[in-house]
Amino acid sequence: MYDMYRELILDHAKNPRNHGLLNPADIDFEGHNPLCGDHLHLTLRVDENNRITEVGWDGEGCAISQASASMLGEEIIGKTLDEVKTISKEQIFEMLGIPLSMNRVKCALLSLKVLKVGAYGLAEWQQQEADEEE
Amino acid sequence: MTERILTYDVEAIRADFPILSEKHHDDVPLIYLDNAASSQKPLKVIDALNDYYRTYNANVHRGVHKLSEAATQAYEDARIKVRRFINAGSKREIIFTRGTTEGINLVAQTWGRANLKTGDVVLSTVMEHHSNIVPWQILAAEKGFTLKFIPIREDGTLDIDAYAALLRDNSVKLVVVAHVSNVLGTVNPIEEIIRQAHTAGALTLVDGAQSVPHMPVDVQALDVDFYAFSGHKMIGPTGIGILYGKRQHLEAMPPWMGGGDMIETVRLEGSTWNELPYKFEAGTPIIADAIGLGYAVDYLTALGMDKIHAHEQTITAYALERLAEVPGLKLYGPEAAQKGAVAAFSFEGIHPHDVAQLLDAEGIAVRAGHHCAMPLHTHLGIPATTRASFYLYNTTQEVDALIEGLYKSKKTFAL
Numbered sequence: 001m002y003d004m005y006r007e008l009i010l011d012h013a014k015n016p017r018n019h020g021l022l023n024p025a026d027i028d029f030e031g032h033n034p035l036c037g038d039h040l041h042l043t044l045r046v047d048e049n050n051r052i053t054e055v056g057w058d059g060e061g062c063a064i065s066q067a068s069a070s071m072l073g074e075e076i077i078g079k080t081l082d083e084v085k086t087i088s089k090e091q092i093f094e095m096l097g098i099p100l101s102m103n104r105v106k107c108a109l110l111s112l113k114v115l116k117v118g119a120y121g122l123a124e125w126q127q128q129e130a131d132e133e134e
Numbered sequence: 135m136t137e138r139i140l141t142y143d144v145e146a147i148r149a150d151f152p153i154l155s156e157k158h159h160d161d162v163p164l165i166y167l168d169n170a171a172s173s174q175k176p177l178k179v180i181d182a183l184n185d186y187y188r189t190y191n192a193n194v195h196r197g198v199h200k201l202s203e204a205a206t207q208a209y210e211d212a213r214i215k216v217r218r219f220i221n222a223g224s225k226r227e228i229i230f231t232r233g234t235t236e237g238i239n240l241v242a243q244t245w246g247r248a249n250l251k252t253g254d255v256v257l258s259t260v261m262e263h264h265s266n267i268v269p270w271q272i273l274a275a276e277k278g279f280t281l282k283f284i285p286i287r288e289d290g291t292l293d294i295d296a297y298a299a300l301l302r303d304n305s306v307k308l309v310v311v312a313h314v315s316n317v318l319g320t321v322n323p324i325e326e327i328i329r330q331a332h333t334a335g336a337l338t339l340v341d342g343a344q345s346v347p348h349m350p351v352d353v354q355a356l357d358v359d360f361y362a363f364s365g366h367k368m369i370g371p372t373g374i375g376i377l378y379g380k381r382q383h384l385e386a387m388p389p390w391m392g393g394g395d396m397i398e399t400v401r402l403e404g405s406t407w408n409e410l411p412y413k414f415e416a417g418t419p420i421i422a423d424a425i426g427l428g429y430a431v432d433y434l435t436a437l438g439m440d441k442i443h444a445h446e447q448t449i450t451a452y453a454l455e456r457l458a459e460v461p462g463l464k465l466y467g468p469e470a471a472q473k474g475a476v477a478a479f480s481f482e483g484i485h486p487h488d489v490a491q492l493l494d495a496e497g498i499a500v501r502a503g504h505h506c507a508m509p510l511h512t513h514l515g516i517p518a519t520t521r522a523s524f525y526l527y528n529t530t531q532e533v534d535a536l537i538e539g540l541y542k543s544k545k546t547f548a549l
Contacts (some may be wrong), residue, residue: 010546010547010548014547014548027135034508034517035503035504035518036485036486036487036502036504036517036518037485037504037516037517037518038487039517061485061487062486062487062488063484063485063547064487064488068469080208103486103487107487114200118452
């Protein structure tokens with residue numbers, strides 16, 4: 001029953017990809033889950049077409065939140081900010097590939113939240129969340 | 135590991151709690167160590183709820199018909215049972231609420247609002263549950279008094295010397311404190327705290343959520359002014375709790391919620407209030423759950439609170455010993471002798487959420503997070519802890535399972 005922490009998650013959590021903040025960066029944003037102390041600081045560089053060329057991040061927290069940040073970082077290199085806008089919660093869950101209880105969803109989505117809020121602002125993220133709620 | 139002699143036949147007790155025989159996942163039995171969050175219920179309590187709804191459900195106090203009389207009797211019997219359980223002087227001092235949080239808010243919004251003003255000081259503590267911090271912050275913003283916090287020592291006990299110093303400035307009107315910390319397990323010296331508060335001219339409110347379920351409590355002996363606790367943490371139903379208040383305070387306090395039952399007469403021009411305790415029980419009461427709480431009190435009384443306390447102390451002492459041996463594990467709070475049945479810890483290299491998740495896979499229910507005590511965690515310098523908490527039905531084998539689960543987690547994280 002340890003699929004939750006199967007190799008992929010633990011690997012990313014212990015050997016995170018694109019770890020380390022970029023300086024200077026075009027986009028620089030931090031977020032955290034006060035409920036559990038998951039924390040993420042994300043920096044991006046984009047080219048003239050708003051295509052993400054580099055990702056650097058730093059953070060601490062549970063294995064799910066850190067693995068999510070590591071995997072998402074890899075996913076978005078080469079994508080434009082517009083393309084990144086359409087990344088959904090479901091895609092994050094698929095990316096992690098494990099069943100997530102309600103309480104861990106916030107951990108998994110921290111990286112997406114920081115990315116989107118950093119790129120588009122809080123209002124946009126909150127609108128998306130409101131739209132998706134029942 | 136050495137054999138521990140338990141106070142009673144815990145297997146016989148466990149048989150009374152149906153959920154404890156449920157499988158947690160697949161073939162994995164449930165090892166429930168999240169009692170500080172909520173407790174499991176004996177069949178007697180579950181049956182009492184069913185029985186009420188099946189055979190004598192009706193609204194109380196107002197009816198003349200047989201069902202209403204039966205319901206009213208059972209509801210008021212439950213009140214008397216609680217009075218005896220905490221040795222309150224009168225059943226009129228027992229108010230049914232939704233829980234500890236509601237009880238504290240009730241006092242803040244009635245006694246607090248009527249009596250506190252700019253220049254006054256209310257003392258809370260760094261280890262408090264949010265329910266004994268936030269209502270006072272909300273009221274302070276409205277009334278202008280100052281909210282201060284009694285600090286804690288390295289070992290997780292309250293700094294009584296600092297408390298005495300804080301009392302000396304003569305403006306303290308109310309001291310609010312937990313009897314037992316829901317994170318550190320610290321059992322605070324309530325009698326002494328109350329005595330000093332009274333000498334300084336302050337009233338006292340105690341959060342009894344983690345004490346009443348686990349040890350004998352005598353509110354008259356404590357001389358406490360207000361005492362709040364929750365039914366669901368003491369093998370009772372959810373949605374029901376008790377606020378105890380000394381009669382003279384409750385009489386002087388303005389009502390809280392207005393509506394039916396808390397009135398004597400209502401005219402368009404104004405209304406008069408009902409006598410205690412009804413003045414503070416507006417609307418249809420939490421009938422079924424109050425009756426259920428009465429049955430929970432019966433169960434606890436039959437087993438004996440001192441026996442329950444002794445059992446828990448054995449389990450907790452054993453748990454603390456075994457937890458202390460696990461490499462990389464740091465325990466918070468005082469030693470077993472000054473500690474309730476709560477063990478919060480951090481585990482090097484593994485986030486509390488991950489610990490809780492891995493333990494869950496082994497059928498072990500613990501809690502991870504800040505446990506509604508963010509200021510405490512800020513003080514400890516960590517965002518979250520993992521917490522195991524014990525009750526009358528836990529066993530030493532369950533403690534062993536917890537330890538095994540922790541070692542297994544270490545391996546999973548290759549630590």
